Amino acid sequence: MASQAIEAQREGAEIYQGEEICKQKTVELLNEIELPNGLLFLEEIEEVGYNRKTGFVWLKRNKAVTHLFHTIDKDVMYGEEIYAFVEKGKLKKIHGVKSKELLVWVTIGDIHIDEKHPDKITFQNRLTGLSRTFPVSAFTDEELEKKKKDGEVKVVN
Template identity: 55%
Template sequence: MSSQIIASHRENAEIYNGDSKICKLKSNELLEKIRMPKGLLPLEELEEVGYNETTGFVWMRQKNSKEHKFKSLGKLAWYDKVITAFVEDQCLKKITGVKSKEMLIWISINEIKIDDLDQKKIAFSALTGLTRKFPVSAFEEEEE
């Protein structure tokens, strides 16, 4: 399904592939452009990053899916091999390929947005209506 969506947005998209370091750099530049914290998508072994500025569609393809623990929050996130979203200033919408562990179950994240009223908070929303807010600072790039 995601490959069909990506194919429909490839025309006129800025696409980087092959070099993992360049793909990581471009994914960080995109997060910076939309004013989101660079540690929000701690993806590794990126194989492709694409961004269609006209439609706001972005995709990131990594070699393997990845589980990541945000240490300052003690929260687990899971990133599929392919992550897609529509981006705008301080917001990722219609996200696919990102889940958060709540209690014992994995919840698909549909939207990530900096809080309009409190710019120091970032909200993660699921299709179920569940929303959690955390400090933006918890998603800055972590030291290895």
């Protein structure tokens, strides 16, 4: 199913392959839509695509990976294919991302930052409507931020 959704969006999309360029383009996109740069685990990404006309973005990996966000003690599983529709401060209709709540993996359907509370980020399950809110700082890549400050990394918007 995911591959079909991605294939339908390839025409007219910006597509990048290779881990380093994919990391760079993913960080650029997250900055462009004003989401934290550490929101998506950036290791082992093979392909990133962005169809600006439709707002559709995707990431492909060789295998699913699990990442622990230490500051909030949350495991997040990123599938082999992740895709969503993006707009300022939002990832909508996400496929391929799950968070562990107690002993159960819960599908994340939407992520957004409320304009009234820009220091908080909310993750929502579209099926149940249940959501969790965390500090944006929990999803900021501190190392990348330091490199940007020191001029080692340049992010172009």
